Amino acid sequence: MRPFFALLKMLFKQALRLGPAGSGGGSRRTALVLLALATAGSPLVLGLYAVFNQVYTLLAPAGEQAAVLTMAVVGGQSIVLLFGLYYLLSAFYYAGDLPLLLPLPLRPRDIVGAKLALVLAGEYLTVSALVVPIFLVYGVRGAGGWWYWPLALAVFLVLPVLPLAVSAVIIFPLMRFTAGSKNRELFRVVGSLLAVAVYLAVRFSVLSPREAPGRVGPWLRIGHTLSGLSWAAFLPQAWAADALAATAPVRALAYFLLFAAVSVFLLVLALVLAGKWFFRGAAGGYGAGLGRGGREKILGRGVFGSRSPLAALVFKETRVFFRTPVFVMNGLISTFIFPVMYFIGSRNRGWGYAGPGAWFTTVLVAAGVIVFAAGFGPVSATAVSREGKMLWVSKHLPLSGREQMTAKLVLALLFPLAAAVVVALALVLAAGAPVRDAFQALLLGLAGAWPAAQAGLIIDLLHPNLDWSDPQRAIKGFNGLLALVATVVLLGAAAAGAGLLAVLGVGAVGLLAFLFLFFLLSGLVLFHALGRPAERRYPVLEA
Amino acid sequence: MIGFDRVTKSYDGGVRAVDELTLTIHPGEIFGFLGPNGAGKTTTIKMLVGLLRPDGGRITVSGVETLQDPLAAKRKIGYVPDQPEVYEKLTGLEYLNFIADVFLVGADARARAITRCLDQFELTDAAGDRIQSYSHGMRQKLLLTAALLHDPEVLVLDEPMVGLDPRSSHLLKEIMREHCGRGGTLFFSTHVLEVAEKLCDRVAIINRGRLIACGTMEELRADGRSLETIFLELTEK
Ligand SMILES: Nc1ncnc2c1ncn2[C@@H]1O[C@H](COP(=O)(O)OP(=O)(O)O)[C@@H](O)[C@H]1O
Numbered sequence: 028m029r030p031f032f033a034l035l036k037m038l039f040k041q042a043l044r045l046g047p048a049g050s051g052g053g054s055r056r057t058a059l060v061l062l063a064l065a066t067a068g069s070p071l072v073l074g075l076y077a078v079f080n081q082v083y084t085l086l087a088p089a090g091e092q093a094a095v096l097t098m099a100v101v102g103g104q105s106i107v108l109l110f111g112l113y114y115l116l117s118a119f120y121y122a123g124d125l126p127l128l129l130p131l132p133l134r135p136r137d138i139v140g141a142k143l144a145l146v147l148a149g150e151y152l153t154v155s156a157l158v159v160p161i162f163l164v165y166g167v168r169g170a171g172g173w174w175y176w177p178l179a180l181a182v183f184l185v186l187p188v189l190p191l192a193v194s195a196v197i198i199f200p201l202m203r204f205t206a207g208s209k210n211r212e213l214f215r216v217v218g219s220l221l222a223v224a225v226y227l228a229v230r231f232s233v234l235s236p237r238e239a240p241g242r243v244g245p246w247l248r249i250g251h252t253l254s255g256l257s258w259a260a261f262l263p264q265a266w267a268a269d270a271l272a273a274t275a276p277v278r279a280l281a282y283f284l285l286f287a288a289v290s291v292f293l294l295v296l297a298l299v300l301a302g303k304w305f306f307r308g309a310a311g312g313y314g315a316g317l318g319r320g321g322r323e324k325i326l327g328r329g330v331f332g333s334r335s336p337l338a339a340l341v342f343k344e345t346r347v348f349f350r351t352p353v354f355v356m357n358g359l360i361s362t363f364i365f366p367v368m369y370f371i372g373s374r375n376r377g378w379g380y381a382g383p384g385a386w387f388t389t390v391l392v393a394a395g396v397i398v399f400a401a402g403f404g405p406v407s408a409t410a411v412s413r414e415g416k417m418l419w420v421s422k423h424l425p426l427s428g429r430e431q432m433t434a435k436l437v438l439a440l441l442f443p444l445a446a447a448v449v450v451a452l453a454l455v456l457a458a459g460a461p462v463r464d465a466f467q468a469l470l471l472g473l474a475g476a477w478p479a480a481q482a483g484l485i486i487d488l489l490h491p492n493l494d495w496s497d498p499q500r501a502i503k504g505f506n507g508l509l510a511l512v513a514t515v516v517l518l519g520a521a522a523a524g525a526g527l528l529a530v531l532g533v534g535a536v537g538l539l540a541f542l543f544l545f546f547l548l549s550g551l552v553l554f555h556a557l558g559r560p561a562e563r564r565y566p567v568l569e570a
Numbered sequence: 571m572i573g574f575d576r577v578t579k580s581y582d583g584g585v586r587a588v589d590e591l592t593l594t595i596h597p598g599e600i601f602g603f604l605g606p607n608g609a610g611k612t613t614t615i616k617m618l619v620g621l622l623r624p625d626g627g628r629i630t631v632s633g634v635e636t637l638q639d640p641l642a643a644k645r646k647i648g649y650v651p652d653q654p655e656v657y658e659k660l661t662g663l664e665y666l667n668f669i670a671d672v673f674l675v676g677a678d679a680r681a682r683a684i685t686r687c688l689d690q691f692e693l694t695d696a697a698g699d700r701i702q703s704y705s706h707g708m709r710q711k712l713l714l715t716a717a718l719l720h721d722p723e724v725l726v727l728d729e730p731m732v733g734l735d736p737r738s739s740h741l742l743k744e745i746m747r748e749h750c751g752r753g754g755t756l757f758f759s760t761h762v763l764e765v766a767e768k769l770c771d772r773v774a775i776i777n778r779g780r781l782i783a784c785g786t787m788e789e790l791r792a793d794g795r796s797l798e799t800i801f802l803e804l805t806e807k
């Protein structure tokens with residue numbers, strides 16, 4: 028067992044090492060990270076607490092308050108499933124540490140187990156943002172018996188196990204069966220995204236009832252009625268919620284044990300599958316790319332096109348980004364998680380699009396979703412870090428720092444642009460909003476995405492993480508978090524300004540115009556602010 | 571022409587990696603930059619090509635001061651680093667086209683240069699493959715091809731022979747001679763004395779950041795001793 032724990036410790040250290048390597052200052056840095064996490068996360072957690080407290084109040088008169096528990100369990104497990112695919116891919120396939128681990132005297136079981144433990148820890152962190160506030164609401168409002176608190180903790184601990192096992196059952200065969208193919212990186216990204224799409228489709232089309240809305244609004248109903256559905260794979264979710272809601276301790280314990288037993292069984296199954304398929308799926312060299320086709324084919328006509336230097340930079344950035352699976356996964360997930368949730372919410376009505384009377388709120392919420400797609404900074408706040416040891420290439424080119432940053436900004440803005448399209452489509456197609464509203468949201472959102480992306484770029488330029496050989500290290504770190512904080516500050520300032528104007532009696536149209544101009548102005552200011560580090564900081568960066 | 575004028579650099583305020591280096595390399599000469607490991611060769615070269623900023627002193631490339639007009643200086647230089655780190659996700663050909671675009675090499679000129687170099691280095695078959703499938707030597711040859719694309723006045727190579735097979739190494743020496751034959755300037759670092767002895771018109775020896783000898787082979791070997799003997803003597807503690 029000793030080697031297993033040594034490996035586990037090493038993996039955790041590796042995972043917790045945020046930001047530039049060797050920048051020292053252990054405890055102070057940790058405090059900073061926690062502070063940033065709290066700043067970025069607390070509005071979310073507090074907001075969710077407030078929302079579900081309200082929901083509880085709505086449900087209690089009908090005696091349906093236990094529905095919040097179903098929402099927590101179902102929502103939490105959905106999040107785990109989605110992130111599980113990404114975490115598993117990262118830990119098992121993109122980490123690239125197998126060549127280092129395989130020669131060590133470790134059993135395959137140790138390697139797989141330690142990596143799974145790492146993924147599970149990440150899942151607890153991710154899922155706690157949603158589940159903890161809801162469990163707290165239910166406990167604080169006093170609906171459960173004396174056994175509620177220990178049981179809630181136990182359910183929380185078991186909660187991610189089952190969906191993680193399901194993710195593993197998707198990922199390991201996918202990796203195994205694409206291992207021999209030439210374009211396997213493409214297949215794998217597409218395959219896992221497809222799995223997510225299929226999951227979402229099943230989850231929200233087949234399982235969501237579209238019949239008459241009840242007292243509590245249809246989107247709350249999805250979670251609740253699910254407990255009545257007997258779709259085998261999701262039964263355990265109902266057991267977990269039933270355990271927490273049970274009025275007698277024996278009943279609660281029985282449901283929980285059922286839930287735990289199924290989870291553990293699936294986990295064991297996942298471990299067996301992983302042990303069987305992981306090493307074969309990960310083995311093998313690199314994809315050969317275009318392949319060989321004789322001299323004529325390789326150096327044939329049309330191969331030597333020429334572009335302007337800036338266009339060449341943009342193409343290079345884009346190619347490197349989209350051909351590095353972990354960049355793509357990270358970029359797509361961070362960018363689209365909210366837009367897709369928004370789409371689904373719009374589809375189920377009552378969430379995104381509040382009807383023609385509320386066009387103002389609709390535009391604001393939709394625009395906010397677009398700004399946050401840029402705010403997570405998966406592309407902007409990693410733009411310089413992603414260069415890593417290849418920084419010398421960019422630096423030895425006869426191009427100014429400003430040109431380099433412009434190319435990076437173009438790529439970074441591509442993502443909120445795509446997010447904006449998803450949000451606009453959600454408004455028009457799923458919620459039936461007028462095209463004009465969708466267009467306003469799109470414009471406002473993109474105006475806000477511009478300063479947000481530039482803030483991420485500046486942050487990464489000031490403290491890039493260039494010392495990596497595993498591309499995951501380039502994107503995992505402090506800078507994305509800081510970019511999120513910057514976006515929260517930007518939106519906070521915008522909201523404060525708009526609030527002030529509203530108090531002064533400015534109407535909805537005026538407020539939207541103010542926000543639009545405020546975003547454009549911040550964009551311009553940050554565009555100029557970017558020039559200084561681009562010309563001063565970029566030239567002295569060392570890989 | 572390359573000129574170093576009292577160039578100094580220290581890392582993180584520590585000891586000076588390069589200390590008041592003054593040196594002139596003339597067009598048409600093959601100039602070898604010798605020194606033991608950690609002497610400051612790579613640091614000097616990184617300052618020359620614009621990867622590091624000197625703490626003090628001036629560097630000129632064909633009359634252009636690198637700190638005054640870095641972009642103009644960079645346009646005159648072709649550079650190959652000691653570690654061939656390069657975008658693994660691009661194909662060799664994509665990388666070469668990227669470099670050609672940035673250095674404003676026209677379509678015809680690049681087609682000719684790329685085709686010739688790839689053939690010479692026997693890289694044509696692999697040109698369409700992702701660079702991640704290349705060996706160390708192949709990456710080096712790719713970077714060498716990239717450095718030659720814009721027909722630079724000044725060629726700067728950091729430990730260029732390390733990792734090359736005998737045929738490629740021979741070819742590289744030919745290319746170096748050719749470059750200087752056309753009036754180009756060539757500055758390369760090495761710790762392999764045999765290479766320097768056979769190839770160089772002039773050499774400089776650097777130790778712990780300080781220039782300790784500079785001259786033609788004949789000047790350095792005035793009393794008939796081998797370069798090795800001189801090197802060992804000069805770089806002793
Ligand atoms: N990034 C760095 N940070 C700190 N010290 C460095 C760094 N790079 C090189 N050095 C130090 O500078 C000195 C010169 O190194 P270098 O120029 O790489 O020597 P050479 O290329 O001649 O072997 C060495 O003492 C080395 O330890």
Ligand SMILES: [Mg+2]
Binds near residue numbers: 612613652
């Ligand atoms: Mg060196």
